[in-house]
Structures are given as C-alpha cells and as structure tokens.
Amino acid sequence: MAILNILEFPDSRLRTIAKPVAVVDDGIRQLIDDMFETMYEAPGIGLAATQVNVHKRIVVMDLSEDRSEPRVFINPQFETLTDEMEQYQEGCLSVPGFYENVDRPNKVRVTALDRDGKPFELTAEGLLAVCVQHECDHLNGKLFVDYLSNLKRDRIKKKLEKLHKQA
Ligand code: QAP
Ligand code: CO
16 A cells, blocks of 8 residues: 555646546556545545546545545546535645635436446435535546636635745
8 A cells, every 4th residue: 555646736737637447457456545545644535546646537535534434436427416506615635725615516426336347326415426526527637726716716826836836
C-alpha cells in the first residue's frame, strides 16, 4: 500500500478526461487500495483517480464515520432522477481549505463496476448523490470550483498558488 500525491487546483492535470478501465485486474485493485489509503489518511470521503494523476475512470468513497463503508466505482455513469436541486457545502482534497455551496440534482441512478469487475447499480440521495456527482466530475476534468463565480474561483486560485509557491 502507498500514500499517493494529490494534485491541487489549479494544476492543469486535473483537467484531463479519464479513460474507461478495460479490464479490472490486480493492478487496478492495487491502485484502488492505494487510493483508499490516500483518502483515509487525508482524511477525505471521496477520491477520484484523476486527483492522484492516474487518468482512469475509478472513484473510491467512504461516507461512514468509522471507515466501515468503502465504496468503489469503476467506469461510473449516472443519470439524474429529478429536477429537484439541493445545496451542499462541498470541499475537495484537490482544493484544500476551501468549502463552498454547490447546487446539484438530489437524486441520481448510478451504474458502475465493482472491484471484481462485476456491474452494479444504486440509487443515491443526499450526501451520496452529491459525492457521486462531485467524483464523476473529476473523471471529466471538472472541479467544484467551476460552479462558483469567476471572482470566487479566482480568489481560491490565487490563494492556493501563493501557498504552493511558499511550499
Ligand atoms: C468530495 O471531498 C465531497 O479542504 C470529497 O483541507 C465533499 O473528501 C463531496 C478535505 C463534500 C460532497 C461533499 C477537504 C480534506 C476532504 C479539505 C473530500 C481539506 C481536507 C474533502
Ligand atoms: Co474532489
């Protein structure tokens, strides 16, 4: 197992469109294990492979308090089941220290492969629905800051660039 480096906004590699996983093999399962270790150590509730500079369509998530509900989504796809939007204060391991409200559809149907390459489906509401959409966005090169005003996004960009220069 290994802790992977997490790319931070405004790194242009976060804009890469991830490629579908063709075969779920031991290499993919190793990556998934490393992604969980990286997410738990951060700590975070969701991580997309894009964030660790691996451009494959893989997401890991654990919304539980005690890390007891690890979820893996390989090649995830979702459709929104409602026009109803809900606002959540979102954060992101790639935008450390910043949290802002984002509106998203509050109910989605997700299909994906599990860590054995077996297809599954689930209906997600609440935080799980938010997290699925946030993480799928990463696989398409999109970040939660893209939903904010240019002014807010630019302020966050400048503050993070300043921190990166100091580091
Ligand atoms: C995505 O985000 C998410 O700023 C997962 O300093 C977030 O795990 C989906 C984190 C909220 C829905 C709602 C953020 C850790 C973790 C930070 C995360 C930080 C340290 C974010
Ligand atoms: Co994120």
